[in-house]
Amino acid sequence: MSERTIIRINHFNLFYDQFHALKDICLEIPEKQVTAMIGPSGCGKSTLLRSINRMNDLIDTVRITGQILVDDQPIYDKGLNLVSFRKKVGMVFQRPNPFPLSVYENVAFGPRLHMKLTKKELHGRVQQSLEDVDLWSDLKDSLDISALDLSGEQQQRLCIARLLAVSPEVLLMDEPCSALDPNATQRVEELIRDLKNDYTIVIVTHNMAQAARVSDQTAYFYLGEVVEIGPTEKIFTTPSKKETEDYITGRFG
Amino acid sequence: MNFLKHRWNDIVEYVMEKVIFLAGIISIAFVVLIFIFLLKEGLSLFKTYSPFSFLFGLSWYPISHPPKFGVVPLFLGSIVVTLGAILIAVPLGVGAAIYIAEVAPRWLREILKGLVEFLAAIPSIVLGFIGLVTLVPIVKEVFGLPTGLTALSGAIMLAFMAMPTIVSIMEDALTAVPESYRAGAVALGATKWQMIWRVLLPAASSGILAAIMLGIGRVIGETMAVMMITGNAARIPTSITQPVRTMTATIAAEMGEAVQGSEHYFALFGIGILLFCITFLINFTASFFIKRKR
């Protein structure tokens, strides 16, 4: 298992207007591993996740200090090419949000933006991405149906395929299973474990069992701060901070 | 006491039901009666005048001897003015709606929306009058024409009438597109324009289509302002910078002078039938497309 750090968060602070939502976050995220972010509602997990691919740019009230480096490149520098950066760091949202286009067009969306491909190459990429999320065999004959007609699980898989189609390095997932039923959740967790071989994954979850099952490293957040971060096994068995232990046992209990 | 109250409620219920039923029947009856009247009056023309010469006749001379009621120049006049207006109003309206909904900063957005509503509130006759004294001289000057009362002036003015409808309905449609689509596109590295073009417009397409169709509906039905500004010449137009006369304007202009029960009078109703058919066709295609999109 490689231990190269791909994302480095250095003294990162984020304010919504006056509200200090992230406080001096320092984190390292190793390549090709799953990092879980856990913590009570409102502690800033989504905010941090969105900061990692600069989705907070869409909110006018946000101010930040500090820096985040992806592949040693400071992403809050003026010179950053946002378009190719977001190709590298993709995001899966809490509610599946496929575009109201066909299945095929959803997956082809990213490649059409970023790559000059022939029809055949594009098709190959769409097929590969759908295979990677185990949708190809189900959908290969219905690529032109609307993505909105798929089941919730299929929609979420499609949203993941849509990212894979542009060959990202990092996948950010914000409670990707919270809108799915338990069986679908289990299958998507399997998918996440598979994807770990090729991608770095950061996942926010409220489900402690899920964090324990899928992640290698876990960070516990409280009120905008990282309380504790370490190997998942250690966090869940012998956390060094009392707050972490209380939270985890509380959530399991 | 309680029994009486029940009784009373039953009576109210009964009366209300009948009143609503009656209202429904009356409105349907009116539509049917109007249609029958229109058909009866319009078709009376064909007792004395051939339908072929009416539909395909190239000249409209109601007071010559013998009179000619060829509807082609009027039909073409309507087509030229309407198409011109659509060609101007749709791209401008769509562009304005996108700008207001997606690009403009919030304070400007509110101002622009207010302006659009203001434009929609101007009575069409007033807009026609303003067009007459401002637009008409400009068109005359710019194209070096003998008169500015042309199809083009009419088209531009009608475009201004259709635009508020197009802009406000389309802006609603764009604003109603879920935020999650935008986030999804941006997170994939789409620029603002790519996001608008590839996600928002397809997502809002049925609303956009409805906006355009309603805009066109407004343009086709407009009469008085067009009459003021298009020059009122019932000739076959060969260019958009010539005076034309539309079907609606013809009815409005000549109904007063046509003797009731005369051939001329029936011919005007004939135009009415034709207009009815055209509008019906447009509404039908519009609802067909809108339904199919759903």
Ligand SMILES: Nc1ncnc2c1ncn2[C@@H]1O[C@H](COP(=O)(O)OP(=O)(O)OP(=O)(O)O)[C@@H](O)[C@H]1O
């Ligand atoms: N757009 C915003 N404007 C102002 N405050 C915000 C905004 N988004 C989030 N916040 C605040 O920032 C804090 C962190 O929010 P965030 O969504 O990151 O929490 P979270 O840990 O993801 O919570 P949850 O587990 O409920 O998803 C919360 O107090 C929230 O109210």
Ligand SMILES: [Mg+2]
């Ligand atoms: Mg969240």
